[in-house]
Structures are given as structure tokens and as C-alpha cells.
Amino acid sequence: MSDIRVLTGPEVAEHASKDNCWIIVHGKVYDVTEFLPEHPGGQAIILKYAGKDATAAYEPIHPPDAITTNLPVDKHLGVVDASTVAKVVKEVTEEEKLRQKYVEARPPLDTIVNLHDFETVTRKVVSEKAWAYYSSASDDEITLRENRMAYQRVWFRPRILRDVTNVDWSTTILGRKSSLPVYISATALGKLGHPDGELCLTRAAQNHGVIQMIATLASCSFDEIVDAAKPDQTLFLQLYVNRDREITRKYVQHAEARGVKALFITVDAPQLGRREKDMRMKFVGEEGVAKVQDGQSDIKKDEGVARAISSFIDPSLSWKDIPWFRSITKMPIILKGIATAEDAILAYEAGVQGIVLSNHGGRQLDTARSGLEILVEVIPALRARGYFPNPNFEIFVDGGVRRASDVLKALALGAKAVGVGRPFLYAFCSYGQEGVEKAIQIFRDELEMNMRLLGARTVDELVPEMVDASALSSHVVLTPHDTLFHNTYVPLEGARFQESKL
Secondary structure, three states: OOOOOEEOHHHHHOOEEOOEEEEEEOOEEEEOOOOHHHOOOOHHHHHOOOOOEOHHHHHHHOOOOHHHHHOOHHHEEEEEOHHHOOOOOOOOOHHHHHHHHHHHOOOOHHHOOOHHHHHHHHHHHOOHHHHHHHHOOEOOOHHHHHHHHHHOOOEEOOOOOOOOOOOEOOEEEOOEEEOOOEEEOOOOOHHHOOOOOOHHHHHHHHHHOOEEEEOOOOOOOHHHHHHHOOOOOOEEEEEOOEOOHHHHHHHHHHHHHOOOOEEEEEOOOOOOOOEHHHHHOOOOOOHHHHHHOOOOOOOOOOOHHHHHHHOOEOOOOOHHHHHHHHHHOOOOEEEEEEOOHHHHHHHHHOOOOEEEEOOHHHOOOOOOOOHHHHHHHHHHHHHHOOOOOOOOOEEEEEOOOOOHHHHHHHHHOOOOEEEEOHHHHHHHHHHHHHHHHHHHHHHHHHHHHHHHHHOOOEHHHOOHHHEEOOOOOOOOOOOOOOHHHHHHOOOOOOOOOOHHHO
16 A cells, blocks of 8 residues: 555645646546546536546546546546545535425425326426436437327226236346336436435345346446345346447456346447437536636537536447357347337347337437337237247337336237336435335336236236227327316326425
8 A cells, every 4th residue: 555645635736727637536636637628528627626626526427437447547646635635615506505495395205106206306306407417308309208198199908807806017027037027227327316326226126126227327336236236136237338349348247247137238329319408507607617718619518417428438339249249248138229120120130138119218319209119010020020929039118107007008019028217216316215115116006006907917918909009100199179178177286395394
């Protein structure tokens, strides 16, 4: 330990310019001078913390190893003597004061009755930047809304007079037991919304036999998440492929060595979509920094948090890379982001073990179809070639799921399981681990009720004949306007805050 350089706060503070820029992150000192022009979020945000402790700004929007991955070892200067670092006194803004009031006034958890309630609460209890990042979708957000509406164009055909005293919604996903036909899909930057970040998901999932997919861009490090899991807990890994394939190889093989059971490769993000809510938050409160720094005219102020964490993603990823992935891991490989029957067929023929029919939660190509609509195209196409059903090739759907009835519709139409992202994210942003456990319980309660009413005692009894999906591809469905009903109907309200505490 004697060869580790120990620096003082004043020493670091001497390096606070564009031409000589040091920062402190998690007690370690880094020379980021040469990295400034490459920082996806622009130079200004780094220069704001030049010569200072940047941990508070860095931690919520960067994976923990981002700085060590992007900076050469010779730029890791040493550790700082914490007693010599000036304490940063963060001004409490009016926005933050109001946010804290809403946290205190949250509806009691036992009054949360559906997954929409978590979203209602989250909007008030997280920062504007976090809400913009989590809720945003691409362009006009038509696909975001369509993901939800698609489920409402599928109707049930329930069977009656079946003994539904006992119903069982457990299943297997890629050969792994799951208490729900639902897995927790990957969402990034959990610490933007809760200090424990993705660990809330891990701890809740282990308590209830639910499978969690770890995000490449999680706020918690991969090893933190795995360390928090039980030894027999099933974890999947979502992968953004790095331009540097050696980094990708090491990451994948490390995940396999740590016991991860499946690799979900994101294939629908060669470039990130324009998420305008997120983009509008870029440099909010930082315009003055941009003005006083020299040579900052090239900063892109409209890229948002998403751009700042994802510039490493390889746009050259193609079908020719699938054999390479198969050569570096024995984990099942699933392609996440399939949007057509043609590509579903190619995926099967490439020898992968599954696909996720997904449009990235509406965050990529706007007006792309919902995963549910893609499903009714994919199943017949695979079946016509003898590729489906196949126990070694599973089909998943994500996007827009807010009810257990949505899950049952997807399963009846041929999906093995459904990925749920934002609802679990909102659950822990608003109530931490307990929120996630409540969300799991809501799924259980709704599954029990809906399976009984549908006449399905197990997930295997969910068959296409139990749904009418004939209107699914009709994006505008005309029905007679029921004037009396609409004039008298009172819309459902979201969770109510405790006004007495505001």
C-alpha cells in the first residue's frame, strides 16, 4: 500500500482548468484532461467539478466502473486525504424542498392497488432529471403509448365451468424456475431514483422467486448486484455491445463465471433514439458553466442523460457477430429487440436460444409496432417453417405491461414470459425494496383472479383460443361512441397523496 500516492484537497484544487483537469470520484483522484473532449455529456459538466469532489454528480448517472474503463491506468493518480477536501455544501433548491415534502406525503404502501399507482408517486418523489430520463421515449412517443394500447385491442374469450379452486402461474424461463411468468427487465440508472438503485430489485426478487435481468448501464456495479443475490438466485444479463470487443468478451465471461444464467444482447440500439423529455433536461442549471468556459461552443446540450452513458455502444453489430458470441459463452443467448418475423427467423437460424419482441420501451424507433403485435406475426412464420414450438427456442415480449391480464394475453398468443421494466423501476423509486415486493404481490393477486375468470388453471392452459386478437393490427379501431356512458363515466384516479402533510 505504500506505493499508492496520497494527495491533499488543495493539491487537487490546483488542477482546475480545461488544460489541467483533475477530479475526485469515490476518494480517488483522476486526471481527465485528455478525456474532456470525448466526454459524451460535454466538457462543461466535468469542468464544473474540476479540482473538486465530483462523486455526487458522477454516481447517479454512471455505472461505477465507467471512469476506470474509459481512463488509462496512468491517469489514475492516487487517493485523496478526505480530511483535506473541502466539504461541498449543496444548496437545497425549492424543487428539492418540494420533492422532499412529497416523499413525506407518499400514499401509504397498503393503499397502492395497481402498478399505475407507483408511476403516479414516482413522478412526484424523484428529481425532474430522473423523471425525464425514466419516462421519456423517442420522438412523439407514439410507440410508448401504443405499447399500452395494443393490449387493450385484444379481448378475452373466457371458458367457464372449470374447477379453478387451485391456479398455478409459476413457470420456467430458459429452464429456470420462476414464481411468475414475468421477469424484471433491464432498466438503467436506478440510483437516479433511489439511493439503493438496482439492489432493491435484487433483494425483492430473491425473496419472491422472480428473475432479474441486470442492465449493462445499472447504477450499481455488476458485482454489487451479484453479491447481493442469494447463491441459487437466477440472474440474467442485458448486454450493450462495446466497440471494443475485448471489453465485451471479458464482461460476458465474468458474468458467466459469477453464475449469470442467460445473455440478452440488445440489438435494437445501434444509435439511441431522440428522447426529447430527457434531451430538454440537458444542462438544466448548468448554462452558466457553459458560458464561462473557453472553447465550449461544440458541446451538444440536447443529448440528455442517455447519451452521456452510452456512447460506447457499437453500431456495427450485425448477424456476422452471432457466431463470435456463441464462441465466448455457454450461456443461452437471446436477442433483445426483434421487430419482424423475418428477423425472428434469422435469429432461430443463427442458433440463439430465444428472442425478445421489443421496441425498447418506445425509446428507439418511434411508430415501431408493439411487441404484442409482432408476436402474432412471428408465431405463424416460425410455425410454418417447423421452428415453433421448440423447447430450445423461447419467445419473450416486453413493453407496455401494466396488468396481469396483459401477461396472460401475451402467453396465450405464444410468449413464454413477459419482461416488465418501468413498473418495477417506479416501484423502487417510490418505495424501495418494499415497493418492488408490493408490485410482485399485485401481479400475483391479479394473476390469480384473471386466471380463474379466464378458466386457465396453469400457464399451459393459456391457448390462442382464449383471446381475440383480430383487431390488434388495426391501429385505429372505430367503435360507436357511447355518449351516455362517456358523459357519466368518472375516470379512475391515481394514488392520492396525504394532503395534510403537504
